[in-house]
Amino acid sequence: MPELPEVETIARQIRQKFVGRRISRIEANQSKIFQNVTAEEFSRMLLNRKLERVGRYGKYLYWVFDDISVLFHLGMSGIFIKEKSFSRYPQHIHICFNFENGSRLYFQDVRKFSKISLHKNSPSFTSLGIDPTQPNFSLSKLKNLLISKSAAIKPFLMDQQLIAGIGNIYANEILFDAKINPQRRASSLSAREIQRLHHSIANILRSAIEHFGTSYSAYRTLGGEVGENQKFLKVYQRKDLQCPNCGTSIAKTVMNSRSTFYCKKCQAMK
DNA sequence: TCTGACCTGCGA
DNA sequence: TCGCAGGTCAGA
Numbered sequence: 001m002p003e004l005p006e007v008e009t010i011a012r013q014i015r016q017k018f019v020g021r022r023i024s025r026i027e028a029n030q031s032k033i034f035q036n037v038t039a040e041e042f043s044r045m046l047l048n049r050k051l052e053r054v055g056r057y058g059k060y061l062y063w064v065f066d067d068i069s070v071l072f073h074l075g076m077s078g079i080f081i082k083e084k085s086f087s088r089y090p091q092h093i094h095i096c097f098n099f100e101n102g103s104r105l106y107f108q109d110v111r112k113f114s115k116i117s118l119h120k121n122s123p124s125f126t127s128l129g130i131d132p133t134q135p136n137f138s139l140s141k142l143k144n145l146l147i148s149k150s151a152a153i154k155p156f157l158m159d160q161q162l163i164a165g166i167g168n169i170y171a172n173e174i175l176f177d178a179k180i181n182p183q184r185r186a187s188s189l190s191a192r193e194i195q196r197l198h199h200s201i202a203n204i205l206r207s208a209i210e211h212f213g214t215s216y217s218a219y220r221t222l223g224g225e226v227g228e229n230q231k232f233l234k235v236y237q238r239k240d241l242q243c244p245n246c247g248t249s250i251a252k253t254v255m256n257s258r259s260t261f262y263c264k265k266c267q268a269m270k
Numbered sequence: 271t272c273t274g275a276c277c278t279g280c281g282a
Numbered sequence: 283t284c285g286c287a288g289g290t291c292a293g294a
Contacts, residue, residue: 001288032276059289076288077278092278111277113289151271160290168288216287237287257273258288 004165058164075113
């Protein structure tokens with residue numbers, strides 16, 4: 001569930017608290033979340049290395065050390081917890097990073113959909129589409145992506161090989177903001193609709209980042225606080241509630257096995 | 271292009 | 283007890 005705004009919030013907080021710090025010890029439990037390395041190798045490879053940079057691309061978070069980097073995908077329920085010690089140790093903690101100043105950062109993932117891998121130098125994201133928060137995400141680039149795509153616009157927005165970072169929550173919210181029916185074919189959008197969509201992608205993601213992400217289920221910030229963006233959702237998980245624009249009941253359907261929320265009036269099929 | 275599996279907790 | 287939540291990937 002951590003989508004771009006949640007991962008960005010986490011990246012900013014880790015950057016602020018841990019960049020420049022050296023790892024003095026790692027306790028990692030062997031788990032399927034480790035992709036190209038065992039827990040033991042992971043701990044050994046990062047020992048005594050200084051965290052130089054924290055980055056994000058799409059839904060991926062990465063830590064850069066001198067000649068090695070760690071790539072995290074938080075799956076559905078991966079979170080980082082900054083805590084010195086627990087009165088009661090939480091379940092599903094996979095890694096504890098101990099830093100030289102005594103601070104600790106835990107990685108927890110209840111559902112084990114996270115993926116963690118080690119890379120030489122910085123990771124590359126060639127298999128991913130454009131990150132919509134980057135300056136080169138232009139209107140013409142979006143137009144080019146939409147052209148000739150017969151898929152519906154909602155799965156289009158969630159396709160990480162086209163646009164990296166949008167998941168189910170923000171796909172619903174973006175399409176509501178742009179007044180586009182989620183079942184419309186991507187290639188059928190008018191120039192005006194593409195312009196609205198481009199604006200809504202930037203607008204919804206920026207606003208969610210300002211609100212520290214959406215805590216609908218597992219997501220928490222580094223300090224264990226919930227995000228605030230769930231207070232601002234207009235359609236996601238609001239079935240049968242009134243559309244904030246026109247008062248029509250929000251409809252729910254299923255597209256590509258994902259819950260899809262929309263206003264039948266504001267987002268009418270053309 | 272679509273569907274099911276993976277995985278666990280929560281609520282009905 | 284069962285369905286649902288949803289990111290990604292393999293397979294149909």
